Amino acid sequence: MDSTSAHILALDDDADVRQILLDYLSAQDYRVSVVARGEEMIAVLEHQPVDLLLLDLRLPGENGLQLAARVREISQVPIMILSAQSDEADRVIGLELAADDYVTKPFSPRELLARIRALLRRAQTNAAAIAADEQVRAYRFGGWELNTRLRRLTAGNGQLIPLTNSEFSLMCAFLSAPLRVLTRDQLLERSRLHSLEVFDRSIDVTILRLRRKIESDPSNPQLLTTQRGAGYIFNVPVSVLR
Numbered sequence: 213m214d215s216t217s218a219h220i221l222a223l224d225d226d227a228d229v230r231q232i233l234l235d236y237l238s239a240q241d242y243r244v245s246v247v248a249r250g251e252e253m254i255a256v257l258e259h260q261p262v263d264l265l266l267l268d269l270r271l272p273g274e275n276g277l278q279l280a281a282r283v284r285e286i287s288q289v290p291i292m293i294l295s296a297q298s299d300e301a302d303r304v305i306g307l308e309l310a311a312d313d314y315v316t317k318p319f320s321p322r323e324l325l326a327r328i329r330a331l332l333r334r335a336q337t338n339a340a341a342i343a344a345d346e347q348v349r350a351y352r353f354g355g356w357e358l359n360t361r362l363r364r365l366t367a368g369n370g371q372l373i374p375l376t377n378s379e380f381s382l383m384c385a386f387l388s389a390p391l392r393v394l395t396r397d398q399l400l401e402r403s404r405l406h407s408l409e410v411f412d413r414s415i416d417v418t419i420l421r422l423r424r425k426i427e428s429d430p431s432n433p434q435l436l437t438t439q440r441g442a443g444y445i446f447n448v449p450v451s452v453l454r
């Protein structure tokens with residue numbers, strides 16, 4: 213996707229920030245819409261094609277995380293959070309819930325532009341992968357089944373195992389490439405999770421959580437194993453239902 217075809221929507225309550233985003237990104241040949249309230253953002257999303265959403269978390273009288281979750285109910289548009297909240301817990305929550313990237317204020321316009329370009333490229337690259345994923349109804353492995361359309365993981369005894377968004381995305385990444393060593397970068401790309409270096413270790417954390425859910429002995433994993441110095445491998449055959 214070239215910049216001239218990309219429509220960026222920005223939600224921020226600060227008029228100065230809105231003007232900076234409008235002026236700078238428009239100068240880079242993007243089509244830019246700026247709004248100050250959540251309802252205005254939803255209205256644009258419902259009536260216009262949007263390629264990327266810039267979303268401020270701190271909005272007077274509104275919850276930015278709830279707005280991000282609401283966006284996810286109606287759209288798969290890439291979301292980049294802009295916020296003065298620098299606490300890592302807040303950043304992880306935002307990325308877990310809905311966002312694809314996170315930039316803290318004050319930000320460098322040049323860095324923001326680089327991140328926007330990278331996220332748009334990633335979204336375009338992932339479009340074909342998403343289309344392929346939509347052809348898969350379920351994955352089965354070792355008595356387990358992951359229904360991709362219902363986002364439901366079922367154990368061999370019929371028990372439903374709840375998964376967070378990041379856990380589901382990572383499971384799909386592993387199940388689409390079983391018996392292959394996948395690096396963290398490959399997992400980030402395949403799962404379409406955020407790719408911020410500071411959150412690289414979030415892959416390890418998510419894998420630990422998955423092991424607690426699918427391994428009979430999480431301290432001695434047999435399904436999802438570590439290849440020291442290389443990455444991880446889903447160490448069991450997988451069948452695909454289409």
